[in-house]
Amino acid sequence: MPAENWIEPHPTGIYVKPCDAWIDPSTPRPRALVTHGHADHARGGHGAVWATPETLSIMGLRYGVGAEGNAMPYGEEVDLGGGVIASYHPAGHVLGSAQILLQHDGERVVVTGDYKRRADPTCPPFEVVPCDVLITEATFGLPVFKHPDTAEEVAKLLEARAANPDRCILVGAYALGKAQRVIGELRDAGYHETIYLHGALEKMCRLYEELGVDLGPLALVADQEKADLKGCIVLAPPGALNDRWSRRLPDPVTAMASGWMRVRQRARQRNVELPLVISDHADWDELTQTIEDVAPREIWVTHGREDALVHWCSMRQMKARALAMVGREDEDD
Amino acid sequence: MRAFAELIDRLIYTRSRNSKLALIADYLRQTPDPDRGWALAALTGELDLKTVKSSQIKAMADERFDPLLFRMSRDYVGDTAETVALMWQEPVGGVPAEDDLSVSTVIDLLADTSRAKAPQLLAGLMDRLDANGRYALLKLASGGMRVGVSARLAKTAVAQAFELNVDDVEEVWHALSPPYAELFAWGEGKTARPDPEGTPYFRPFMLAHPLEETRVDLADYAAEWKWDGIRVQIVGTHGSVRLYSRGGDDITASFPDIAEAFAADGVVDGELLVRGDVQGGEAASFNALQQRLGRKTVTAKMRKDFPAFVRLYDILIEGDQDVRALPWTERRARLEAFVPALDQGRFDISQLIPAESYDQLATIREGARDAAIEGVMLKRKDSPYIAGRKTGLWYKWKRDPLNADCVMMYAQRGSGKRSSVYSDYTFGCWTEDDELLPVGKAYSGFTDEELKMLDRFVRQNTVNRFGPVREVEKTMVLEVAFDSIHDSKRHKSGLAMRFPRISRIRTDKPADEADRIATLKRMVT
Incomplete structure (x- = not known):
C-alpha cells in the first residue's frame, strides 16, 4: 500500500495510522515511537514509548519514570499491531539515536530522525537502510553547509589552548551528544588532561559512562579555584557562554562546537571567538549522498531547510515533498 | 593567502x-613586502581592482551553481562572497596544501586581466584555496572587507606595529600609494619619514565633545550653527585639490564641482552641503546630499540637480603658512578674509550666532528648524586647531530629537551579523481614514534584549510574506526618534524622516493610540 495511505505527516509529528502510533510527537500521545533523546524529538508525558535502550535511559534521566518503556535494540523487529512491523537502526547522531524502519503491506518506510554519516566516538555509525520512502531531516540542507574534517577542528581547539596558557578555552556544546562527542574527539586526539564541566553537563556525561562510553578524567568547574583553570578546557551549555556564570573562569576564549559555526555571522551573533564546525547532523553532501545510497522511490523532508533538498531531488527526477513540521528547533546542533 | x-x-x-x-x-610586522602593503590597502579600502566587481563574482557563481540553490543559500548566509566561498566545490583530490598563493600574486593576476576574463581567472584561483582562503580572495578582489576595521583603525595598527605616531601616519598616508613600500621602510627605521610636502595631504580633523550637562560661558566661547552635511577638508597645493572626509578618505572624485572651484592654496575645514531649490538656494536637507554620497563618478545631471557647496568653519593652512597653532579668533579673522576670494557659488562662511547669553542661545537653538541645521557648535575662542577631541575646547549641542509613536507594519532580516534576525522595521502612522501608511524604516536604537523580543514578535505575528519581507499584525507600537522630518514625493505618506531610530518599545500602548500622519506633518521643516 503506498505510504501516503498509512503514514500521515502532521505538524506535531508523524502518525502511523494502522498501529495508532506517533513518531517523535511534540504533544503527549498514548503510543510514541522516539528516534532519539533530544528534547525536540523526545517529550515527556506519553503513554507508552518505543525507543532504543539508551534513548529510554536518557528520557528517564530527563523526564523521570512515567511512560511505559519498550526497549528496541538495534535491528530487532517488533509487531506494533495493525500489520506494522518496526525496527530501529543506528543513525549516528547521538548515543541511542535511531532511524525507524516501518514495514506495512509490502512497503518500507524509513524515518531518519536526526543523523550524520561521519564517525563519532560516542555512538555506533549510521546504517544505510534500503526503503521505498525515505523521510529525512534537512537541518543543514543548503549547499553552503559542508562540515570540515572533525580532526582539523579539534586541532584548532588544541592549538588555541596551547597559544593561551593564561586563559581557559570555554567550549559551548549541547548537554546531550555534543558535549560527550567533543570530549571523545579530544581523547582520540590524544588529550588526556581533566576536562572541566558546567554543572548542567554532569548528569548526562555520567549516564554516557554508565552506558559504556569512556570519557576520561572529568571534574566540575564549581569545585575549582579560578586560577587553577588557566590552560584548561571547559565545557558548558551554549546558553552559559555569555552568561554571568562564565565570569568565574580565567579570561575564557569563547568557542562553540556546532555546524552553524560554518557561517561567519552566525558565529558572530553568539560572540564566539573560536568557531568549531563540529556537527551531529548530516551536512549537505551527507544528505544528498544518503539519498543516493538509499535510493528510495520517494523522499519526504521533515525539518530544516527542506526547500533546497526538495529542489535538489527534483533536479534529479526524484519524487520529493516537504512536510511542514513544527516544534523542531534545529538549534541544538 | 593563508596568513591573510x-x-x-x-x-x-x-x-x-x-x-x-x-x-x-x-x-604587518611578520609579513614581507609587498603582501603586507596590499593587505593594508584592502583593510583601508584603497584597493580598487577595476576588473572584479560583484557582477563578476555573480557571473562566476552562475556558471558553477544551480541558480535556485545559490539564491536560497545567499538568502540564508546574507553575503554573496561568503556564500560562493562556502558552496564552492573543491577540485577532486582537494586543495594542494603546499601551494600557497601570495597576496601580491593574486593582485597582479587580477590587475592584469579584463572584466570579461575575470570570472574565469577567479575560478582558477578559487580551486587553489580552502574555504577561508576563498572567502578572503573574494573579499580582496571585490573590495569592502567588512571585518569591522575602519581605515583609521588600520592606520593606528600601522603606528602601533612600528611605534609611530598615528597622526604622522595619517599625514603621510595620502602621499603614498599601495603597497606602501616607503611607509614600511620608514616604520622599520630604514629610511626617513616620507615627506608629504608638495602633495595635497590630509591633516587630522579637530572634533567636538557633546555638550550634555556642561554649561559654557559665552564670554569664552563662540557659537555657530552645526550644519547637517558631511565634514570635509579641502586641501589645495600648487593647483591640485583634494577633498577628505572626516575619516581621512579621499572623496574628491564624488565632488568634482567643489574641487574644480577651489582655486586657492591652503587647507580649510567645512561642511559639505547640497543646495536646495525650495529654500531659495539655501542648504537642502541631508536627504538631498545623500544623492551625491558614495559615488565614484558623478554625472552632469547629478551635478546640476544636486549642486554641492561647502560652508566653511575654519582654516588650517593659509597659503603655505600653518595657522593651526593660532587661537580660534585669529583663525576666524583669517578665514573671513580668505573666503571672499573663493567662488561665491561654491563656498560661503558659516555664520556665527549672535547670542549674548547661554539662555538666549538655548532659545535660538530651540527655535531653529531649518532642515540643514543639526544643532549648535560652541568653540573656545582661544582654542588652537588640534587633531582629535580635546576636552573643553569644542562642544556640539545637537537639536533635541523629535518623537512619534508608530505602529510596526513590516519587518525584514538585517544583513551581516543580523542576517538571521528580523531587525529592520517599517512603521506607519494613521491617516484620517484610519488607515496605516508607512512613514519610515529603522534598524537601530534597541538593545540586544529588545531586538530578541522584537524578532520573536515578528516571527509569531506574521500575517503575510513578500519574499524576504514579513507583514506583521498591526499591534506593536514603537516610539521612534528622528532628527527631522521632510516632505517627500517618494512615499505614499508624503513624509521622510531623517535618521529615525527606535527609542522605546511601547508594549503598554494600544496601536490605535499611535500618532496620526497629520501630527507628523506639523513637524515638517
Missing part, C-alpha cells in the same frame, strides 16, 4: 579594538 585569510577570519571573530590592533600589527 587567517587575519581576516580572526578579525571577524575579534570584538575588542585592542585585540584587532594587535592582530593587524602582528601581521
